[in-house]
Amino acid sequence: MNFETLPGFRSFFPENCFLRNYIFKTWRKSAVSYNFQEYDAPTLEPLELYKEKSGEEIVNQLFNFVDKGDRAVALRPEMTPSLARLAGAKANSLKRPIKWFSIGEQFRYERPQKGRLRSFYQFNVDILGEPGVGADAELIGCLVETLKNFGLEQDDFKIRLSDRQLWILFLKHWNVSDAHMTSVLSIMDRMARLKKDKLRSQLNEYFGDDTDSFINSVEGLMAINSESDMLSFFSQLTLSEIHKQLVDDRLSELASLMQLINSMKIGQFVTIDFSIVRGLAYYTGFVFEAFEATGEGRALAGGGRYDDLIGRLSSNAMEAVGFAMGDVTLLDLLESKKKLPEYSQNPDVMILFSEDEARDCALADAQFLRSSGIKVDYPLKRVNFSKLFKEANQRGVPFVLIYGNEEIEKGLVKLKDFQTGEEYLIDRNERELLEKLKSLL
Numbered sequence: 265m266n267f268e269t270l271p272g273f274r275s276f277f278p279e280n281c282f283l284r285n286y287i288f289k290t291w292r293k294s295a296v297s298y299n300f301q302e303y304d305a306p307t308l309e310p311l312e313l314y315k316e317k318s319g320e321e322i323v324n325q326l327f328n329f330v331d332k333g334d335r336a337v338a339l340r341p342e343m344t345p346s347l348a349r350l351a352g353a354k355a356n357s358l359k360r361p362i363k364w365f366s367i368g369e370q371f372r373y374e375r376p377q378k379g380r381l382r383s384f385y386q387f388n389v390d391i392l393g394e395p396g397v398g399a400d401a402e403l404i405g406c407l408v409e410t411l412k413n414f415g416l417e418q419d420d421f422k423i424r425l426s427d428r429q430l431w432i433l434f435l436k437h438w439n440v441s442d443a444h445m446t447s448v449l450s451i452m453d454r455m456a457r458l459k460k461d462k463l464r465s466q467l468n469e470y471f472g473d474d475t476d477s478f479i480n481s482v483e484g485l486m487a488i489n490s491e492s493d494m495l496s497f498f499s500q501l502t503l504s505e506i507h508k509q510l511v512d513d514r515l516s517e518l519a520s521l522m523q524l525i526n527s528m529k530i531g532q533f534v535t536i537d538f539s540i541v542r543g544l545a546y547y548t549g550f551v552f553e554a555f556e557a558t559g560e561g562r563a564l565a566g567g568g569r570y571d572d573l574i575g576r577l578s579s580n581a582m583e584a585v586g587f588a589m590g591d592v593t594l595l596d597l598l599e600s601k602k603k604l605p606e607y608s609q610n611p612d613v614m615i616l617f618s619e620d621e622a623r624d625c626a627l628a629d630a631q632f633l634r635s636s637g638i639k640v641d642y643p644l645k646r647v648n649f650s651k652l653f654k655e656a657n658q659r660g661v662p663f664v665l666i667y668g669n670e671e672i673e674k675g676l677v678k679l680k681d682f683q684t685g686e687e688y689l690i691d692r693n694e695r696e697l698l699e700k701l702k703s704l705l
Contacts, residue, residue: 272374272382279607284385286605287591288367291387294410295365298402300389303364305346307371311336313345316577317546327371327382339371342588343388344570345577351392352578360393362582363402379562379593387565390586392574397517399585400550400569401524407554407565407587408530414594415603418557421564424537425521425552428568429514430498431541434485437501438478444470446545452482453543486539491519494536521550542566546573552587556597564597565589611641612705614656616649617667625692626667629677632694638701657682663704 269275276284292302311328328338340346343366351362366388376382389406391399404423411421431452432445440448451458451466458466464475471478488494498511518536525531534552542551551568555561567587575581598604613633617626630640641661643652649666656664666678671689677697679688681704690700 270382272376274381274383278609282607283595283604284591287385287594290413291365291367291410291589294406294413295387295389297409298363298406300363300365300406303347303350303366304368305340305343305350305366307340307369308337309340309346311338313349313577314338314341317345317348317573318544325372325374327373340368341370341372343368343370343386344390344573344586344588347388347390347392347586348574348577348584351582352574352580355578355580355582358393361399362392363390364392365389379596381592385591387589387591388586389567389588390584392582392584394585395571395583397521397524397550399583400521401528403567403585403587404525404534404552405528405530407552407567407589408533410589411554411564414598416597416601418532420557420597420601421533421554422557422559423534423552423554424540425534425550426536426538426540426542427514427518427550428542428547429549430494430511430518431538433503433507433511433514434498434501436507437503438471438474438481440470449541449545450543453541455482455486455541456539486537488538489536491515491522491536494518518550542568546570546576548572549585554589561596562593564593608660610659610661612639613641613663613665613701614652614661615640615642615665615667616652616656617642618649619669622667622669622672625672625677626665629665629667629692629694629697633698633701636698638698638705663701 274280295302308331311323311326314322314326322341326338326341328336331337347364347366351358351364368386368388369383370386371383373382374380387410389403391402404425408423428449431449435445435448448467448470451463455463463479467475467478485497488497495515498515501511503511522531522534522536525534540551540553542553547568548571549569551566553566554564556564565587567585569583569585571583572581574584595604615626615630617623626642630642633640653664660682662681662683664680664682666680668678671678672692675692676689677692679690679700681687688700690697
């Protein structure tokens with residue numbers, strides 16, 4: 265009987281695992297360079313944790329079941345609820361701001377398609393306990409640096425920045441009630457993917473005869489790509505004095521955020537784009553997404569400020585901002601841009617030996633070199649030298665250490681450099697052997 269991998273899941277052969285580990289290494293390097301601390305949480309969590317965050321409708325998207333202890337549980341679909349639980353549990357003892365990151369597997373029961381699978385890995389980076397825009401700028405900076413660390417450049421990706429508060433104030437101008445605000449924002453988040461007739465149909469419930477006028481106004485908002493155009497647009501809205509003041513405050517905050525982004529020398533990667541809405545209800549401020557520069561395909565990463573969520577999921581309220589990046593869309597982009605490293609299973613050094621005495625010396629040296637950080641391989645069964653030389657050359661192994669009885673008697677070992685064709689006789693002294701190899705590698 266042949267068993268296949270389940271739909272939406274992946275098996276990682278060595279070459280796939282190599283790329284996965286490369287992504288993890290680059291994610292971790294990026295977060296650590298910003299002094300984020302790594303954390304982790306269980307893969308299996310109480311189902312109620314996700315229902316509390318996202319409502320009953322989330323259940324249809326989960327791998328959930330009742331365990332043997334009669335508990336309703338789910339494989340985690342995201343890390344934010346677990347983060348909220350962990351940070352809330354130690355809120356009083358943690359130094360603010362809290363800068364944490366995680367790399368972990370998530371699960372969602374949805375239809376597998378390009379860029380979206382049922383099992384995926386995600387890089388989560390968050391700052392908790394800091395209300396100022398410095399935290400938002402730090403997260404955007406880390407996101408830019410992460411993508412640059414994969415070899416991506418300004419022509420390869422863009423960060424699109426928007427603000428949920430300004431969106432809400434815009435909808436206030438259109439007399440959208442608080443009760444309907446989340447539903448309308450959810451439609452706005454999907455607007456680019458909806459056909460015009462379906463968009464009108466969904467908005468008609470809220471705007472009636474003004475639906476087309478509303479759509480035209482939204483298109484004007486989404487066309488804004490500069491601070492000056494944004495000031496002009498919002499100055500024309502009909503709002504109460506309180507809401508006008510809120511608009512002024514948000515525009516001032518956005519100007520401060522952009523100033524920080526420009527000070528970090530990453531302004532060329534960031535554009536104002538109100539087509540970014542982030543449909544999830546818990547976002548409370550600036551939101552952003554990273555896309556391939558042409559805007560094609562799924563978002564590479566997304567996030568924003570969610571100041572109220574920690575308090576909802578724990579007993580301690582705390583401001584929060586963060587982003588998440590999945591490995592599936594990232595891999596697709598890196599492959600299309602030819603930015604993935606070449607897989608190699610070659611050792612740094614291959615060791616060849618003949619008789620038993622030579623083998624004993626060779627294996628002793630192999631263990632020493634391995635413990636010193638050099639990748640060493642040797643044949644596990646006897647094969648003649650000519651065949652081994654041919655194999656090492658074909659595989660592109662850079663160096664071969666040759667242990668023959670004649671060399672062993674003289675206390676020597678032969679080193680052949682396949683890259684230059686040169687050969688060296690080296691004393692079988694551990695320090696000399698190691699220094700010579702490190703100088704060549």
